[in-house]
Amino acid sequence: MKRCSLKKIVSSFLPLVLLVTLMQVIPVVFPQPNLNKAEALTQTCTSTASSKSGQDITKACDGSSSTVYLGLATGTSDVRIDVGSSIKLTLIAFRAGGDDQTYRNRMVADATIRGCAAADTPVGECTDSQTVSWNQTQLDSVNNSKVYPSKVLNLAGSYRYYYITTITYGEKFQVATDTACTGLGATKCVQYSEIILEDTDIPTGSLTSSLRVQFKD
Numbered sequence: 001m002k003r004c005s006l007k008k009i010v011s012s013f014l015p016l017v018l019l020v021t022l023m024q025v026i027p028v029v030f031p032q033p034n035l036n037k038a039e040a041l042t043q044t045c046t047s048t049a050s051s052k053s054g055q056d057i058t059k060a061c062d063g064s065s066s067t068v069y070l071g072l073a074t075g076t077s078d079v080r081i082d083v084g085s086s087i088k089l090t091l092i093a094f095r096a097g098g099d100d101q102t103y104r105n106r107m108v109a110d111a112t113i114r115g116c117a118a119a120d121t122p123v124g125e126c127t128d129s130q131t132v133s134w135n136q137t138q139l140d141s142v143n144n145s146k147v148y149p150s151k152v153l154n155l156a157g158s159y160r161y162y163y164i165t166t167i168t169y170g171e172k173f174q175v176a177t178d179t180a181c182t183g184l185g186a187t188k189c190v191q192y193s194e195i196i197l198e199d200t201d202i203p204t205g206s207l208t209s210s211l212r213v214q215f216k217d
């Protein structure tokens with residue numbers, strides 16, 4: 001009797017297993033033609049700053065809160081961002097790293113964002129710029145992997161290319177007791193899991209971004 005009901009169960013699951021297998025095969029045989037055009041946009045983050053192995057700047061633009069950028073050079077990020085088309089940004093924030101509550105010194109206290117004419121415009125020639133700041137109380141309230149309070153941007157123009165430099169919590173507030181930057185000192189590295197840029201002016205769905213450019217309306 002037992003064997004019989006087991007047989008029944010197996011036989012009733014068999015068509016389901018076959019169906020699932022078939023569904024996995026179908027997309028290969030019939031590739032879906034309706035690829036989202038927005039996904040084809042080229043949007044990248046690059047940096048000349050040195051980083052810990054496996055934690056380069058692309059990790060701050062991959063949409064994952066579990067991957068982080070850990071810059072080691074001079075406590076700045078020197079990150080060049082290509083947002084794919086000319087966009088007027090209105091908000092900026094960072095998403096904290098997974099252990100920022102333990103190592104506050106690596107958080108971003110000041111960020112300067114510059115609008116640049118081209119991908120290779122020297123940073124000194126990206127003249128439209130703004131610095132936003134987070135105070136110690138604000139940063140101390142950000143939990144691991146959570147987003148900092150957003151800051152409003154008032155850049156004059158729209159740009160495809162942006163350049164962001166940062167000053168760390170350790171540098172600004174002279175916190176050197178909780179270093180997690182072996183051999184470099186507490187003020188000499190910066191960590192965040194995502195750079196979050198937002199534009200509230202662009203209609204929903206007109207663009208999406210692997211860079212975390214988000215549209216709110």
Ligand SMILES: [Ca+2]
Nearest residue numbers: 059064067193
């Ligand atoms: Ca990430």
